Amino acid sequence: MSLSTYLFFDGNCREAFELYRSVLGGEYQVLQSFGDGPPDMNVAEEEKDRIMHVSLAVGTDVLMGSDSASAFGPPPVQGTNFAISIVGESREHCDEVFAKLSEGGTVQMPMQETFWGSYFGSWTDRFGIGWMVSYDLPRE
DSSP, X not given: XXXXXXXXXXXXXXXXXXXXXXXXXXXXXXXXXGGGSOGGGOOOGGXXXXXXXXXXXXXXXXXXXXXXXXXXXXXXXXXXXXXEEEEOSSHHHHHHHHHHHHTTSEEEEEXXXXXXXXXXXXXXXXXXXXXXXXXXOXXX
């Protein structure tokens, strides 16, 4: 299992991560815009250049982030625009972590298979902390 920090932005994710990469070094593992996603995401045309997901490998750690899109709710609020991301050891492990940490909280996305090849879920715990858990599905 590993933990990473996930940051949320309102249109300036690319700019922020270019700064982070220039200062911290490292390489992008993933850099995708909303335009790279499937059409059924229903992202507004003017938001398709926003970052859907970025992963910056820094040493043995990963800093991740994304921009908001109006199709998925309001923009993030500074001060609470982060989440802790867990990479689980199996689907079952992810289900267990999700069930225990989301109890009494608010689920944003129940555990499910995603188009990007992960088993993924997200929630805010009863203390107001954002969490994500994922497991990379085997490629067929």
